[in-house]
Amino acid sequence: MADFDQMALVAFLQAQNCSNLPASWRHPDCSNDFLSAAYYQSIGKVLEEAKFHLAFFDDRLAIPDVYADDFRVTIKEGIRAVKLDPVLCATAMGLATSRLGIGVTYSTTYYEPFHVARTFQTLDNLLGGRAAWNVVTSLNSSEAANMGQDFIEHDLRYERAEEFIDVVRGHWRCWDDDALVIDKASGLFAHPNGVRRLEHNGQWFKSRGPFTVPRSPQGEPVLIQAGQSGRGRQFAAKYGDLVFVIYPNLQAGRKAYAVFKDELEASGRPRNSIRISPAVYVVVGESEAEAQDRRARYDELAKPIDGLVLLSEVLNYDFAQKPYDEAFSDEEMSGISGIQAFRDRVVTLSGRSNPTPRDFVTFTQRGTISEFPVFTGTPKSIADQMEEWFGTACDGFVIAAGHMPGSYEEFARLVVPELQRRGLFQKDYAGKTLRENLGIARTPVQGRLDGAR
Numbered sequence: 394m395a396d397f398d399q400m401a402l403v404a405f406l407q408a409q410n411c412s413n414l415p416a417s418w419r420h421p422d423c424s425n426d427f428l429s430a431a432y433y434q435s436i437g438k439v440l441e442e443a444k445f446h447l448a449f450f451d452d453r454l455a456i457p458d459v460y461a462d463d464f465r466v467t468i469k470e471g472i473r474a475v476k477l478d479p480v481l482c483a484t485a486m487g488l489a490t491s492r493l494g495i496g497v498t499y500s501t502t503y504y505e506p507f508h509v510a511r512t513f514q515t516l517d518n519l520l521g522g523r524a525a526w527n528v529v530t531s532l533n534s535s536e537a538a539n540m541g542q543d544f545i546e547h548d549l550r551y552e553r554a555e556e557f558i559d560v561v562r563g564h565w566r567c568w569d570d571d572a573l574v575i576d577k578a579s580g581l582f583a584h585p586n587g588v589r590r591l592e593h594n595g596q597w598f599k600s601r602g603p604f605t606v607p608r609s610p611q612g613e614p615v616l617i618q619a620g621q622s623g624r625g626r627q628f629a630a631k632y633g634d635l636v637f638v639i640y641p642n643l644q645a646g647r648k649a650y651a652v653f654k655d656e657l658e659a660s661g662r663p664r665n666s667i668r669i670s671p672a673v674y675v676v677v678g679e680s681e682a683e684a685q686d687r688r689a690r691y692d693e694l695a696k697p698i699d700g701l702v703l704l705s706e707v708l709n710y711d712f713a714q715k716p717y718d719e720a721f722s723d724e725e726m727s728g729i730s731g732i733q734a735f736r737d738r739v740v741t742l743s744g745r746s747n748p749t750p751r752d753f754v755t756f757t758q759r760g761t762i763s764e765f766p767v768f769t770g771t772p773k774s775i776a777d778q779m780e781e782w783f784g785t786a787c788d789g790f791v792i793a794a795g796h797m798p799g800s801y802e803e804f805a806r807l808v809v810p811e812l813q814r815r816g817l818f819q820k821d822y823a824g825k826t827l828r829e830n831l832g833i834a835r836t837p838v839q840g841r842l843d844g845a846r
């Protein structure tokens with residue numbers, strides 16, 4: 394019995410010059426208008442027409458420049474070489490849509506919690522309760538260098554992030570749901586006892602309040618988390634409403650999904666309080682041959698340098714230092730400080746505790762569409778694959794695009810009707826807010842001080 398009746402669909406977007414696939418800008422049908430608001434607005438309309446639950450923007454606070462300690466190859470090849478502020482691109486998209494959820498990545502390591510609380514609660518109000526925040530701790534030293542800070546070690550980043558979220562959520566909950574009155578006749582703007590100071594004084598942060606933004610129609614933004622380490626998963630189970638994952642295949646996904654949901658239940662949260670969604674690519678064609686041709690085109694466009702640059706970025710290790718077929722020493726392996734789950738996956742899949750750079754390229758497929766599972770085929774065969782995953786390995790999908798906006802247009806035209814016909818995906822939005830649409834509870838903040846009013 395699935396935890397949810399129908400799957401949630403999330404689009405994996407970037408406020409940058411390419412889709413998740415760095416080579417996408419080279420695709421003949423790719424729109425490269427990424428500096429315009431119209432680009433984000435037109436993608437939003439495609440997604441909303443298709444009834445996607447959420448458009449989600451990833452982010453990093455640096456362009457990839459760990460490889461060879463340089464940025465020129467990144468710029469020349471356009472390997473995620475542009476990073477706009479995702480909140481602004483997402484706002485442009487949100488204002489051109491009315492039901493689509495809008496999620497944005499923001500780091501707990503480089504911003505002040507009060508600032509993040511205010512930005513997201515403002516966005517949530519402007520969009521009528523459709524905002525989500527993807528909570529990341531950030532992963533490489535280029536981000537620290539841009540933000541003028543020292544690079545903080547992995548588990549410590551999570552410790553800090555816990556306090557960060559407590560401050561953000563604390564501020565969000567400093568206004569009662571019904572604090573605002575705005576009654577011209579009586580002259581009462583808002584209940585003075587319906588708003589409180591936070592008075593947070595912790596290990597990492599201090600913040601007083603009162604917060605400056607009232608509750609939104611869904612109360613507060615949906616929280617997304619995508620940690621893959623043990624520490625990250627623990628954090629996700631504690632705070633997440635929506636959890637993004639990367640599963641190498643269905644079998645591994647089923648195992649990880651069951652473990653996560655069991656742990657969630659053991660921690661006192663119901664199994665259906667979090668939706669788990671793995672990142673996948675979908676390459677659809679009217680015929681199997683057309684789908685295979687499209688997939689081959691994506692593979693032809695990807696260059697080996699794309700993978701090396703992005704591996705260096707995500708693992709925070711300069712792959713240019715190391716001969717391609719030389720095994721990493723134990724010391725070098727433990728010095729890799731980026732996404733450790735990535736490193737560990739290479740060890741597992743290659744069967745070697747001291748893999749080579751070639752093994753990293755082969756077993757992560759970084760920079761190609763095969764870095765995530767790829768559903769390729771006709772609409773029917775893709776719906777079959779998604780149906781096989783749904784309920785046993787996931788509660789929805791984060792769909793990455795081979796090129797923009799064509800991949801989403803093809804998915805909307807060919808796959809969505811088949812999923813709807815099978816009852817696996819919504820024909821219309823369930824409500825107005827993202828929480829209603831995802832079937833995720835809101836936290837009431839109400840009437841605590843009723844007697845005092």
Ligand SMILES: Cc1cc2nc3c(=O)[nH]c(=O)nc-3n(C[C@H](O)[C@H](O)[C@H](O)COP(=O)(O)O)c2cc1C
Nearest residue numbers: 451452498529531619620621622625637638672732
């Ligand atoms: C679908 C998905 C999207 C992600 N988006 C971002 C992002 O935009 N920015 C970022 O710094 N990390 C992003 N991450 C990385 C995670 O936040 C996390 O750092 C990573 O999965 C490693 O897990 P760990 O932090 O537990 O080691 C994403 C991960 C996944 C699975």
